Structure formats: C-alpha cells, structure tokens
Amino acid sequence: MNQQQSDVLAPDVGAAHGGECIRLEGLTRTFGDVIAVDHVDLLVRPGEIFGLLGPNGAGKSTMIKMIIGLLRPTAGDAFVQGMNVRRHPMEVKRRIGVLPEELHLYERLTGEEYLLFTGRMYGLGEETVRQRTGQLLNILELAEAADRLIIDYSQGMKKKVALAAAIIHRPGVVFLDEPFNGVDVVSSRSIRNILYHLVDNGMTVFFSSHVMELVEKICSRVAILKKGRLAVCGTIQEIRANLQIGQDKDLEEIFLHSIGESAEEQDLSWLG
Ligand SMILES: Nc1ncnc2c1ncn2[C@@H]1O[C@H](COP(=O)(O)OP(=O)(O)OP(=O)(O)O)[C@@H](O)[C@H]1O
Numbered sequence: 001m002n003q004q005q006s007d008v009l010a011p012d013v014g015a016a017h018g019g020e021c022i023r024l025e026g027l028t029r030t031f032g033d034v035i036a037v038d039h040v041d042l043l044v045r046p047g048e049i050f051g052l053l054g055p056n057g058a059g060k061s062t063m064i065k066m067i068i069g070l071l072r073p074t075a076g077d078a079f080v081q082g083m084n085v086r087r088h089p090m091e092v093k094r095r096i097g098v099l100p101e102e103l104h105l106y107e108r109l110t111g112e113e114y115l116l117f118t119g120r121m122y123g124l125g126e127e128t129v130r131q132r133t134g135q136l137l138n139i140l141e142l143a144e145a146a147d148r149l150i151i152d153y154s155q156g157m158k159k160k161v162a163l164a165a166a167i168i169h170r171p172g173v174v175f176l177d178e179p180f181n182g183v184d185v186v187s188s189r190s191i192r193n194i195l196y197h198l199v200d201n202g203m204t205v206f207f208s209s210h211v212m213e214l215v216e217k218i219c220s221r222v223a224i225l226k227k228g229r230l231a232v233c234g235t236i237q238e239i240r241a242n243l244q245i246g247q248d249k250d251l252e253e254i255f256l257h258s259i260g261e262s263a264e265e266q267d268l269s270w271l272g
C-alpha cells in the first residue's frame with residue numbers, strides 16, 4: 001500500500017468516524033464582504049435523514065458545496081465518514097452521491113443513456129447498471145420517458161433523473177440540494193420512499209429543503225441556518241425544548257421563530 005492509499009484509509013486525526021458520518025468544524029465561507037457560511041459546527045450520524053433549512057441566501061447550498069468538495073472553505077473543515085474533504089476530495093467524491101441545486105446533465109442523452117453512462121463511470125458492471133437503471137426509471141415514473149432526450153424533459157423530470165444518477169452507485173452518503181423543489185405529489189412520494197429505502201440500507205441522507213411538512217415528516221434531525229450561522233439543530237422535540245415553545249408548534253412556526261421573522265403586515269394597497 002502506498003502512502004496515499006494508507007492516508008485515505010486512515011481517518012484524519014481527531015475525526016475518527018465511529019458514530020459520525022458528517023462532521024463540520026468551524027466551516028466558513030466568505031464571498032468578498034458576504035459571510036455565506038459562518039463558523040458552523042455540526043454532526044450528522046450514520047443512518048440519519050438530516051434536513052437543512054434556512055431562508056433564501058442563508059448559506060445552505062454553499063455549505064453543501066463545501067462538504068462535497070466543490071467549494072473550498074475560507075476556514076474550518078468538513079469530514080465525511082472520517083475523511084477530511086480538503087485532504088481527500090477524490091476519495092470523498094467516490095463515496096457520496098450528489099443532487100446539486102443547479103443540474104448539469106448531458107441533455108443530449110436520453111434518460112436511460114444518462115443513467116447507464118453514470119453507472120459505468122462509477123465502475124459498475126454492465127448488468128448491474130442495466131438492472132439499477134430500469135428500477136430507478138420505474139420507481140421515479142420515468143420509464144415512459146426513458147428513450148427521450150433529457151433536453152426535452154420537464155424540470156421535475158430532470159430533477160428525478162439527476163436523483164437517480166446520484167444514487168445509482170449506492171453511495172454511503174447522499175447530499176440533495178432541494179430534491180423536492182418542482183416535483184409533483186406522486187414523485188415527491190417516490191423520492192421520499194427512496195430516501196427511506198436508502199437509510200434502511202445503512203446510507204445517510206443530508207438534504208436541504210423549503211418544504212417544511214416533508215422535512216418534519218421524514219427527518220430524524222434538522223438544522224436551521226440563519227445568515228450563515230446555525231440558529232438551531234436537533235430533533236424537532238429538542239428544538240422546541242431549547243426554544244421553550246409549545247409542543248403544538250409545527251416546524252413552520254419553529255422556523256419562523258428561529259429566524260426571527262416578524263408577522264408584521266406590509267401595506268400592499270398600491271397593488272390595487
Ligand atoms: N459564487 C458566489 N459568489 C458570490 N456570492 C455568493 C456565491 N454563492 C453564494 N453567494 C452568496 O452567499 C450567500 C448564501 O448563498 P446560498 O446559495 O448558499 O444560499 P441558500 O441558502 O442555498 O439559498 P436558496 O434557498 O435561495 O437556495 C448569499 O448571500 C449568496 O448571494
């Protein structure tokens with residue numbers, strides 16, 4: 001084993017991953033004067049469905065991009081399965097699946113071709129790729145569109161094929177940036193079932209969303225970002241207890257409370 005291989009197999013000092021799947025330590029990213037992510041510490045355990053919430057511009061996508069090794073942190077570190085993303089970007093990328101906020105698909109391929117191509121890129125055998133492609137197209141209600149070019153897909157269909165591509169290699173951790181945005185009710189349920197299936201089979205799911213009811217229903221724990229800082233984190237019960245708010249408050253109310261949104265009405269009479 002060469003130095004680089006043993007380096008990859010040995011977790012970074014201070015980041016042994018027993019009982020933790022994702023660890024963020026002071027993760028920070030600035031863009032000029034804007035502090036998009038501000039010293040975030042976070043721990044996600046294996047087998048969790050973890051939901052990341054926050055208003056537009058709170059830093060969710062920036063945070064995800066740093067964890068998956070797409071964007072360099074200004075300060076701090078992210079660890080995935082005990083590996084420092086900064087030091088082992090390739091090894092981390094092999095172990096994760098990603099549904100990015102902005103999709104970059106090979107739109108001149110059909111949905112089926114794209115999944116076959118993606119599976120092969122991950123080194124899966126021909127038969128395995130064909131089997132998984134067929135199953136994923138079916139479960140995501142894309143079977144009838146399998147032979148159509150992705151460029152002709154609707155937004156929701158593109159999202160679903162991108163989700164299928166994110167999990168075809170059976171990654172240990174899946175990062176999904178707004179997976180439910182723009183998908184219909186039936187597909188939303190299929191995606192939900194896929195997420196349950198992933199965690200039942202030992203994977204970990206980390207996703208951002210604005211759909212409170214879904215996050216409330218499916219996540220074991222949630223974090224709410226406010227202007228790049230972690231406002232709250234925990235199970236919904238824990239967050240209610242921390243904020244000292246009633247058991248009857250749902251996630252939407254917790255969210256509004258956490259980000260300090262006032263219920264003040266704006267005068268929109270000029271709209272007529
Ligand atoms: N490449 C970039 N260059 C400059 N500023 C950026 C860049 N990417 C993000 N930002 C800024 O960082 C902040 C956080 O943006 P980010 O996209 O992470 O938010 P978000 O929580 O994902 O929002 P949304 O819910 O709208 O997707 C915003 O102020 C945004 O303008």
Ligand SMILES: [Mg+2]
Pocket residue numbers: 060061062101177
């Ligand atoms: Mg975003």
